[in-house]
Amino acid sequence: MPSLGSGLSAAATAALFVPAALGCNLGVSAAERDSLNFAGIGQYGSSADQVTSITQFSDVQPTDWAYQALSNLIERYGCVAGYPNGTYRGSRAMTRFEAAALLNACLDRITEVTDELKRLMKEFEKELAVLKGRVDGLEAKVAELEATQFSTTTKLSGLATFVVGANAFSGSAINAGANTVNRNGGHHSAPVVLPNATTFNYDVQLTFDTSFTGRDRLRTNLRAGNFGSSVFGGEPHALGLSELEIAFEEDAGPNIVAIDKLFYQFPLGQFTFTLGGRIGQEDMLALWPSVYPADTILNVMTVNGAPAAYSKNLGAGAGAWWQQGGFSISANYVASNGQSGNPSVPEGDGGGGIGNKFSGATGSVQLAYQQEQWGLAAIWSYVQPDTQFVPGTTPFTHGAIDHNLSAKTNALGLSAYWQPLQSGWWPSVSVGWGINSTSYSVPQPAGSLSTSQSWMVGLQWTDVFQKGNDFGFAVAQPVFATALTGGVTPNDGNYVWEWWYKFQVTDKITVTPALVYLSRPLGQQTPAGESFSQFGGLVKTSFRF
Numbered sequence: 001m002p003s004l005g006s007g008l009s010a011a012a013t014a015a016l017f018v019p020a021a022l023g024c025n026l027g028v029s030a031a032e033r034d035s036l037n038f039a040g041i042g043q044y045g046s047s048a049d050q051v052t053s054i055t056q057f058s059d060v061q062p063t064d065w066a067y068q069a070l071s072n073l074i075e076r077y078g079c080v081a082g083y084p085n086g087t088y089r090g091s092r093a094m095t096r097f098e099a100a101a102l103l104n105a106c107l108d109r110i111t112e113v114t115d116e117l118k119r120l121m122k123e124f125e126k127e128l129a130v131l132k133g134r135v136d137g138l139e140a141k142v143a144e145l146e147a148t149q150f151s152t153t154t155k156l157s158g159l160a161t162f163v164v165g166a167n168a169f170s171g172s173a174i175n176a177g178a179n180t181v182n183r184n185g186g187h188h189s190a191p192v193v194l195p196n197a198t199t200f201n202y203d204v205q206l207t208f209d210t211s212f213t214g215r216d217r218l219r220t221n222l223r224a225g226n227f228g229s230s231v232f233g234g235e236p237h238a239l240g241l242s243e244l245e246i247a248f249e250e251d252a253g254p255n256i257v258a259i260d261k262l263f264y265q266f267p268l269g270q271f272t273f274t275l276g277g278r279i280g281q282e283d284m285l286a287l288w289p290s291v292y293p294a295d296t297i298l299n300v301m302t303v304n305g306a307p308a309a310y311s312k313n314l315g316a317g318a319g320a321w322w323q324q325g326g327f328s329i330s331a332n333y334v335a336s337n338g339q340s341g342n343p344s345v346p347e348g349d350g351g352g353g354i355g356n357k358f359s360g361a362t363g364s365v366q367l368a369y370q371q372e373q374w375g376l377a378a379i380w381s382y383v384q385p386d387t388q389f390v391p392g393t394t395p396f397t398h399g400a401i402d403h404n405l406s407a408k409t410n411a412l413g414l415s416a417y418w419q420p421l422q423s424g425w426w427p428s429v430s431v432g433w434g435i436n437s438t439s440y441s442v443p444q445p446a447g448s449l450s451t452s453q454s455w456m457v458g459l460q461w462t463d464v465f466q467k468g469n470d471f472g473f474a475v476a477q478p479v480f481a482t483a484l485t486g487g488v489t490p491n492d493g494n495y496v497w498e499w500w501y502k503f504q505v506t507d508k509i510t511v512t513p514a515l516v517y518l519s520r521p522l523g524q525q526t527p528a529g530e531s532f533s534q535f536g537g538l539v540k541t542s543f544r545f
Contacts, residue, residue: 305432392479
């Protein structure tokens with residue numbers, strides 16, 4: 001309800017109410033007070049004399065300084081009365097009796113409004129009681145949540161994944177009796193035992209995001225799994241290209257909870273800085289230039305067609321990015337052995353550190369541009385041996401350049417994606433290509449890696465057959481040799497395919513059957529004149545909470 005003084009100018013309010021409030025009679029002498037006609041004053045403000053328009057006052061003109069204030073009081077509140085002769089006498093001093101009469105007229109209007117509110121409250125008494133009950137219930141729930149939450153600054157999210165699957169192997173290089181396949185020399189010259197049993201593995205992640213200012217983030221990721229001995233766990237127990245993106249097992253063994261990531265991220269001006277004792281290269285890039293896949297299967301399909309440049313190296317590191325409009329520039333450094341304090345011995349013997357040849361480090365700079373439907377990026381990475389993940393079919397595969405600590409690689413990657421605004425016949429498209437140049441600080445034997453390449457194409461359709469369900473497939477050639485030292489002709493190459501369909505069972509549960517095919521997973525190490533391929537299937541069930 002508006003206050004009594006709404007619509008009054010400061011001067012009008014003072015003219016009408018200040019005398020009554022102060023208890024004085026401006027401009028009225030004692031003799032005049034004694035001769036007041038109380039009967040006339042009694043008529044002032046009676047209901048019969050209430051006016052409905054300011055034009056009813058013969059002595060009020062539009063040029064008067066309080067004209068608008070009087071007009072508002074009359075038209076909006078109807079609590080202004082004049083004298084019986086149709087005058088307002090605006091220039092005359094007001095007595096306490098007249099002020100009381102005017103105030104009484106306005107209070108009558110207030111009483112009418114109050115009575116109307118009471119009637120409405122009575123009419124909607126049941127609805128108001130229901131609303132009050134709901135508000136009380138919400139307040140109780142909020143109080144309970146505040147009392148039981150483990151932190152006011154930390155958000156917990158979880159992901160648990162089950163994988164049931166198996167692989168079949170074929171080709172002339174297989175020793176069927178020993179269930180092994182030979183390799184053609186190199187660091188891994190020993191036969192590979194083929195893990196073709198059906199397995200049931202799991203991966204669970206708990207992620208804590210803590211903010212201290214509302215704009216920063218401290219991320220702690222706890223993880224456990226038992227993929228180490230599975231064909232889907234990658235090297236050293238299986239073929240590297242078979243590794244699933246979701247596969248995890250702590251170095252100490254299966255079923256052990258470990259810190260997978262721990263880093264702090266904060267903005268400063270137009271820059272975002274990130275540093276941590278265990279951080280991934282991908283955590284320090286302003287744009288990950290791919291929209292494939294909605295549900296990850298093989299790890300090699302998640303590195304934008306340039307596995308050497310986008311190695312997802314994990315360790316101690318720091319980085320920064322700048323963004324404005326659709327443009328971004330990112331730079332970072334990650335040392336997979338950065339926790340060690342001995343720079344003079346190899347990583348396997350407890351060596352490493354930051355900024356030396358045993359660091360297992362990558363340094364990356366990415367330029368990117370992004371719009372609503374598309375994005376593209378160019379990245380350069382300096383890659384040391386012993387980086388954590390460089391999938392391919394050359395000796396580059398395991399620990400980068402076969403643990404040759406005299407090697408260094410400059411990796412360039414170009415990636416792009418496009419996605420439709422709505423689901424339909426057109427899929428999203430993600431493509432990438434990488435080229436890598438490897439050099440050595442000491443002379444190498446003929447046949448050492450000199451140049452390698454990689455590429456990938458991924459397609460994905462959304463809302464297939466049912467809203468929330470997605471289908472996708474990708475084909476790629478992970479890192480394969482295109483030039484070797486000493487004029488040796490490379491005999492490398494391998495095609496990797498994957499197909500998957502994601503069922504959205506509930507908002508938090510998905511089931512994804514998938515097929516994978518690797519045409520030549522040993523690449524350059526496949527024995528001359530021999531063949532070897534791998535075909536696998538799995539069902540992945542994910543629970544998000």
